[in-house]
Amino acid sequence: MPEELSTDELARKVTQALHELELDTLISALHERDRLPGRAPQLISNLRPIFEAARRDHVSLLRPPADFQPWLQRVILTNIDGTEAKGNTRISRVTALRALYRALRKLELLHGDPLVDFQLPSVELRSDPLPPKAAIEKLLKAAKSDPNLFAALLLVWHHALPMTTLLRLKWSAFNPEKRTLLRDDVVTPLTAQAAAALERLLHQAGYDPLYPETLAGTQSKRMFPYDTLDALRLRVLQTCTKANLKFIPPGLIKKCALRDHARSAAHLGYRVNKHYKKVIALAQGISVNDAK
Template identity: 35%
Template sequence: MHPADEHAQKLTLALRKYDLDHLIALLPDLSPSQPKHVLRAHLKFIFEQAQKDKLDLLHPPADFQTWLQEPLKRTRHPEKQAQPNTVHARATLLTRLYRLLQEEGLIQQQPLQGLPRPTVVPTKRLPHPDTVRRLHLQTQPDPALHGALMLIHHLAFTTGELLALEWEHVDFPRNELLRRRTASPLPDAVRQALERLADPQGGPLYASGKVLPYVTDQAFRQALWQASKDANTDLVPPATLRLAGLHANGQQLTSLQAGYIDDRAFEDARAVVAALSLEHQE
């Protein structure tokens, strides 16, 4: 059996059994920046209700979007409803799930096309541009950390993607970086940072294995915390640095180049960034 066929069969079985844990394990691209327990928390009410109603998640009914409105809003407390940001996150994650199933060839059409979602309420503030510049300057003597920040700033990398990035994904002759089944042009700052990282490993054409040395998310965050301390700036979490990068460079990227497998999620992210930018100016 071809590996792709076997993978498709496993996905189908997980969906039929409403086996959310197995499904998440089979789809590492679902949301690389989020821990599995967070993904499970977002989707569990949908899968539990689908199992109770014997709803076929692989072939959802015509009224699927209407049916979703209740489990999307459910919480552990029957008298309470999930906050708009939580509902939005759940809807976005489920849309990504169906986009991946579509790419696997298991479904023909996206059943959540046009799904209504609540407006996201910004909960973060963009860092001041000077804070970002100081952090970039501070990390220049550290090729690994500087390279990581360039990938975040110019290509909206998540920490999960940073840890998973390998040299085989970087095509220096074509000046491209393979990302989510698409090739992103390498901005000059990113290419220069990657070349610095590749030089000790035999150069851009011979480097192999992982691009960055961080084994865990915590190791990367620790390095970022130390750099922020040395630069005498507030600690800016990687997710917020990503938003700052989208604010600065998002207009030059497609959704896939920015790491979003769902066009609507990308537009939502840019809308949040625009709202945060206006808030920052007030």
């Protein structure tokens, strides 16, 4: 069991580890006290190249210099052995660093975000092959132990829900009686599986169908706990790792909705049927190319 530390003592220990760039000590101190989500070995692996580069270049990660973001862009492109890092590896590194900086802000060791407006390298290109349906099903099976992620993935895969919409959803958008979701200007009829997953979360938020008046108390609450897209990406990455899957970016899962769950325009959030048909035709073309 980790020693009991007050918040001030933990902050001092974390500050010292950051000054000395002692990554293992830092992650252990935060992770053992539930201050940093994720698997400690994976976090250490993702952050190691950044800490090694900071030691080499005399860069403070606690008090980043003005040119920190350009420096970081260069660092995440390369592995410790000098080889080029893959796109998903770059994302994992920045996502882990964001999680670390969130933990530091909660300890009041940082008052701003050194990564504000930092652009993650994109790997969700149109030319990327879509993951097979079996891979997404395996991801969902692994996500069942995390009700929030399970419901979020179902909305993305079954209904092509945009990430920005997902992050800002409140329970007022969900009608448990009709099993519909209001997404911007479209009312989407949910699949039975997606509706059931949301109902489970709604009950956790305080709604009891035996007492209809309890629904009102949930309406202003956020549906999902993810503050940023990076937080959602991190949970997907962790679950992919647990399931022995290659990382499947949420944006690619959304594209797979057009391939795997094209039922109607409203079902996928389209107001204009012509636009819906055009997008479906494009998605089917990508799927055909993937199969070749």
